[in-house]
Amino acid sequence: MTFTELIDPAAIELSHEEVQRYSRHLIMPEVGMAGQKKLKAASILLIGAGGLGSPLAMYLAAAGIGRLGLVDYDVVDYTNLQRQIIHGTRDVGRSKLESARERILDINPHVQVDGYEVPLTSANAMEIIEPYDIVIDGTDNFPTRYLTNDACVILGKPNVYGSIFRFEGQASVFYAKEGPCYRCLFPEPPPPGLVPSCAEGGVLGVLPGTIGAIQATEAIKLIIGQGDPLIGRLLLYDALGMTFDEVYLRKNPDCPVCGPNPTITELIDYEQFCGMPAHDRSLYATAGGNGTDVPQIAPLALNRRLDAGDELQIVDVREPHEWEISNLENLGAFLIPQNEILEHLGELDMTRDIIVMCRSGARSANVIRELQKHGFKRLLNLEGGINEWAREVDETLPIY
Amino acid sequence: MTKIRIPTPLRLYTEGQSSVSVSGTTVGEALSDLTQKYPDLQQHLYDGEKLRSFVNVFLNSEDVRHIHGEKTAVTPNDTLMIIPSIAGGRPRIEEESL
Numbered sequence: 001m002t003f004t005e006l007i008d009p010a011a012i013e014l015s016h017e018e019v020q021r022y023s024r025h026l027i028m029p030e031v032g033m034a035g036q037k038k039l040k041a042a043s044i045l046l047i048g049a050g051g052l053g054s055p056l057a058m059y060l061a062a063a064g065i066g067r068l069g070l071v072d073y074d075v076v077d078y079t080n081l082q083r084q085i086i087h088g089t090r091d092v093g094r095s096k097l098e099s100a101r102e103r104i105l106d107i108n109p110h111v112q113v114d115g116y117e118v119p120l121t122s123a124n125a126m127e128i129i130e131p132y133d134i135v136i137d138g139t140d141n142f143p144t145r146y147l148t149n150d151a152c153v154i155l156g157k158p159n160v161y162g163s164i165f166r167f168e169g170q171a172s173v174f175y176a177k178e179g180p181c182y183r184c185l186f187p188e189p190p191p192p193g194l195v196p197s198c199a200e201g202g203v204l205g206v207l208p209g210t211i212g213a214i215q216a217t218e219a220i221k222l223i224i225g226q227g228d229p230l231i232g233r234l235l236l237y238d239a240l241g242m243t244f245d246e247v248y249l250r251k252n253p254d255c256p257v258c259g260p261n262p263t264i265t266e267l268i269d270y271e272q273f274c275g276m277p278a279h280d281r282s283l284y285a286t287a288g289g290n291g292t293d294v295p296q297i298a299p300l301a302l303n304r305r306l307d308a309g310d311e312l313q314i315v316d317v318r319e320p321h322e323w324e325i326s327n328l329e330n331l332g333a334f335l336i337p338q339n340e341i342l343e344h345l346g347e348l349d350m351t352r353d354i355i356v357m358c359r360s361g362a363r364s365a366n367v368i369r370e371l372q373k374h375g376f377k378r379l380l381n382l383e384g385g386i387n388e389w390a391r392e393v394d395e396t397l398p399i400y
Numbered sequence: 401m402t403k404i405r406i407p408t409p410l411r412l413y414t415e416g417q418s419s420v421s422v423s424g425t426t427v428g429e430a431l432s433d434l435t436q437k438y439p440d441l442q443q444h445l446y447d448g449e450k451l452r453s454f455v456n457v458f459l460n461s462e463d464v465r466h467i468h469g470e471k472t473a474v475t476p477n478d479t480l481m482i483i484p485s486i487a488g489g490r491p492r493i494e495e496e497s498l
Contacts, residue, residue, distance in 0.1 A: 051488070140488025165486035168408040186485045190454045203488070236483070241418065247458045247481065250466055 009037035012066075018110060022064050035224035036064060040110075042223045043067035045132040047120055047148055049100045050074070051208030052138030052162050052215065054086035059216040061104040061111045065223075068104065069114040069132055072096045073279075079400070083205040119279045120144055122267035125151040134219050136160045138212065142189040143270035143278035149174060149182035150267055153258045158231075160218050162211040167204050167239040169211035172230050172249065173218050176258035179231040184252035189274040207239055294368040297380040299392040302355060306331060313348065314355045316386070317341060317367045322359060326386055326397045338363050345374060357382035357389075359400070402430050402474045407484040413440040427457060428470030430480060445482075456483040 014022070014036060025031040031039075044065055046053050049072035060068060074096045076087045084096075091099040097115040104113050116128055120139075129135055129151050137148045137159055145163075152159040158175035161182060174181045214235065221227045236245040257264045271278050297305075305312060314333035316323060323335050336344045338358070348354055354376065356364040361384050368379045382389065390397035401421035406414050414420060420437065424430035431451070435442045445455050457464045458481045464472045474480065 142485070142487045145487060163486045164488060165484075166408045168486070170483075170486065185456060185483075186454055188453050190452075190485055234483070236481075238418075245481070247461045247463070247483065250463065 009034065009041045012037040012041050014040065018064070021108070021110075025063070030226045031224055035226070038223050038225075039064045039220065040066040042134070043069065043132045044134045044136060044219055045069040045071065045129055046136050046138055047071050047144065048138035048140065049084075049086065049096045050080065050138065050140065051083045051164065051203065052136075052212040053100070054084045055209050055212035056136055056138060056216050056219075057086055057100055057104055058107055059213060060219065061108045063216070063220055064108065065111060065219075067112040067114065067132075069116065069128070070097055070100055071116040071118070071120050071128060072100070073117045073119055083203065083208050085209070120147060121278075122147060122270065125267060126155065129155055129157060132157065134158050134160060134222060136162075136215055136219060138162060138215070141278050142274045142276065145182060146189065146273060147267065147270045147278070150257050150264060152176070153181050153183075154265070154267070158222055160215045160222075162208075162215040164203050164207045164211050166202055167207065169207055169237040169239070171211055171214045171218070171235045171237070172233060173222070175229075175231050176251075180249045180251045181255065181258040183257050184255045185234065185249055187252070187256070189276075192275045204239055207237075210237060210239070294365045294372075294381050295379060296383045297355060298383045299389040302380075302382060302389075303393045311352055312355055313352050314357065315348065315367075316357050317364055318358050318386075322400075325400050326390065328357070328386065328389070333357070338367055341367050341370065342374075345371075348376065350376060350378070353378045353380055355380050355382055358385045360385040360387050401476055403479045404430065404434055405479060405481040407482055407486075409484050409486065410441060410444060410482065413444065414438045425473060426470065427459065427464050427472045427474055427480065430474055431457070431470070454485050457481070458483060 014033070019026065022036050025036050026033060042065055044060055046056055046068065049057060049070045053070070053072065057068060057070065076091045076094050076096055076099055078092055080087060081089060086103045087096065087099045095117065097117050101113045101115060104111055118124060120128065125147055135148060135152050135157050137145060139145055139148065149159060152174065153176040156177055158173055159182070161172045161174050163170045218230050221229055232249050233246050234249050236247065251258065253259055256262060314328060314331060316327060316333050316335050317338040319337050320335065327333060336347070356367050356379060358364040361381060364381050364385065368381050371379055386397065387399045390399050401423055404420050404422055406418055406420060411418060420434055422430045422433040424433050431445065435445060445452060451470065459467060459472055459474060459478055464470070
């Protein structure tokens with residue numbers, strides 16, 4: 001493979017301590033001293049230090065990669081700990097980058113860790129990616145995936161891809177010099193309305209471990225030049241069925257970025273391309289997507305009206321398994337999941353104000369827009385959903 | 401009957417089924433039988449008459465776009481897989497940031 005020629009291990013030495021540390025690699029002929037020196041000479045950029053980034057960073061550090069770059073601007077929070085095993089309970093509230101760096105250096109102090117505490121954007125991606133041999137995509141959103149892909153194609157870098165959803169994962173190596181890129185498989189992102197929403201989201205905590213470990217394996221194989229890389233193959237993992245399938249990918253001759261006549265030769269506006277924001281610091285807002293176009297009521301205002309004895313109807317449009325986590329049943333709330341609302345119009349009282357609520361306010365805004373089409377007028381969206389209610393009004397409720 | 405593997409994001413529209421048996425002699429007919437069984441899938445797979453560009457259909461291990469598209473012949477022993485684009489398990493960002 002041509003790729004391994006990029007890394008010159010000639011000038012690399014391993015100390016006695018390193019020889020001992022990497023002994024189980026060195027005694028395998030596929031790695032040996034030459035392969036281990038290549039790993040030490042190599043540099044890998046991890047986009048995201050979250051679910052996929054956690055096992056990636058830990059295994060790549062342990063394997064002796066010389067330089068690891070991490071791009072993440074987030075802060076560790078409790079909801080991360082179920083899967084982001086590089087961070088611990090004591091790290092909650094800390095920068096993910098600092099927490100990850102500490103863990104990496106504890107695993108292997110010989111690794112150089114470069115941190116980029118910024119969102120990856122079209123303005124900084126080329127500069128951040130350029131100094132690395134391999135890029136590993138561990139992001140959680142479409143705009144950053146297309147951005148990472150295009151930058152890698154333009155810069156000629158292999159992009160080790162992994163993606164997870166609920167119990168299902170995908171992995172591949174997109175390396176346009178030798179095979180297809182992400183856009184050859186997915187020329188366009190799904191429109192925002194067809195992207196799974198909160199009600200369908202979630203991820204099995206172990207899943208990023210499985211997929212991240214596959215990505216780490218692929219990166220190491222590329223560096224030492226052994227085995228068959230996942231170039232031109234997409235691996236599909238179903239944790240519930242416990243099956244691995246693979247399908248063959250081909251270069252798309254009409255690919256706008258890696259085809260023979262590319263129309264995308266520099267980075268574009270990926271949030272506009274995908275019609276969705278890439279990160280929560282984004283200035284990009286999808287029209288109406290944040291619920292500010294529907295009438296709202298703040299939790300404290302709702303609480304005052306309930307205290308004053310106002311006759312309100314409170315409709316919770318989450319899923320039954322979310323109702324089990326927290327609900328306002330004691331205040332008269334009742335459950336009609338979002339997708340069933342049209343079948344239960346008869347239960348809604350047009351003569352009273354109807355409060356519609358969900359987890360954090362987006363689904364309930366959608367339901368309100370739908371109900372408005374059916375002639376309902378006295379509708380109010382609970383701002384920030386039950387999580388905001390838990391923060392402002394009732395601290396006995398959990399936040400999820 | 402030809403089997404169609406349904407990816408997680410679309411199982412919401414197939415009553416949770418991960419695999420559906422369909423009839424038809426081409427990829428197009430098989431998909432049409434699928435959307436007749438589960439009409440809610442129609443808008444997720446098709447934009448009017450056309451298969452949506454982000455919907456990837458593989459016959460056994462090959463992308464049907466590289467065979468004969470929806471005209472590709474299928475037999476009862478074949479497996480069709482619909483491969484979705486997935487980005488991660490976080491809730492939709494605009495909901496998250498509210």
